[in-house]
Amino acid sequence: MKAFCFDVFGTVVDWRSGIAREAAGFFSRYGLAGIDPYEFAAAWRTLYQPAMEACRSGKRPFTRLDILHRENLVVALGNYGVDVAQLDTNALDQLNTAWHRLDPWPDVVSGLTRLKQHYIIAPASNGNIALMVNMAKRAHVPWDAILGAEVTQAYKPSPPAYTRMVEILGLPSKDVCMVAAHNSDLHAARECGLSTAFVARPKEHGPQQASDLEPTEDWDIVARDFDHLADLVLPKN
Template sequence: MLFDTFGTVVDWRGGIIREVSTFFSRHGIDSDAEQFADDWRQRYQPAMERIRSGERPFVRLDVLHLENLRDSLRNAGIDQGRFTDDELLDLNMAWHRLDPWPDSVEGLNLLRARFLIAPLSNGNISLLTNMAKRAGLPWDCILGAEVVRRYKPDPQCYLDTADVLGLQPAECVMVAAHNDDLAAAAAIGMHTAFVVRPHEHGPSQDQDLEATGPWDFICNDIVELGRLAGSAS
């Protein structure tokens, strides 16, 4: 069982808003933390696309997040000269300190009793490890983009992750709250599980509110997936 993490297992938006709000308050910045968090996240896919397209070599997500943070500060008209490099690096570490959704830890433990579970995330190894330690995520191992040097939804990301485990794609289930992630995994032969996260992007979310493909499992949360997959195994 391979998991997308941002949005599927952890609440990235709530965590980033919290951290940005604290940072702004500490520095006396009168800016909208929610808007800033959304702007920071919106730079995520375009930054990875430059690597997927071959425009730049692979770099880990921490590097992209820091570059995007600086761009978001410029976009918000916030002078970066008022911060030390260490202060910006610490804010960038907010992505390592995200909270799990309320069902995540219980659901992962249910699944781990029967399956090998691991992230198949665009996050880098230290990010996912720190996140797991803080949030209590019981992964059997840490996998994802930095292991295979590719970003989802590059098909090779899924294929190489299965290969690292000594498995065929058909022996894996990709779990995600994002239909496009599952479509990419299904295209190379993985099974699929859709977990509904209707508040990942906040109250105005208008995407991934329901399954749009013939996924093997469609669940309201990871606890439900644990029960369904356990009975089907």
């Protein structure tokens, strides 16, 4: 193994709490305090896969996630009966970049800092480059490079999202390990020849989470968190 590439939303950062935090502030400023911010976070996120699917299927050219998120924000607010035309455009833009200000899970920075001593570490996220850079700088996530959809011009789980990343890294595919809290992401990565590591994030979807609590295939690595991942793959002293 030479490189670890990470899913980000859910695996590295807690998007649900972060979006709910910023949405709550927005709703209270705009007299929308009746909307539950956690429900809203999930509702906004629900529009994510269909928006990317339009790009994956070729209905629409590749479009970076900040733009898809902004379109989805308008739809999500509209679904709650909010008259978006009455809202300040700058405030909507600001809420849209809440995705740039998500907090990592508590083990992330320490685990990645250790992994970085021996391996290339990079996000392999559907998030765009600016989103990943701003998130990493705010939270001190020490990536070696920002890879992912905007670099490969392909949204996971399309195969080019994985195969182009491997080619860009100039490594045999087995030397690149996809790390994710989502079995489906690892399944797609394995189909492309990458190694796989599962790290469960049982609170990604809140207290009632029912999916991805356990590995569903025999992934190459199963770790409790990023510190445990580092324990498993770093050379012993």
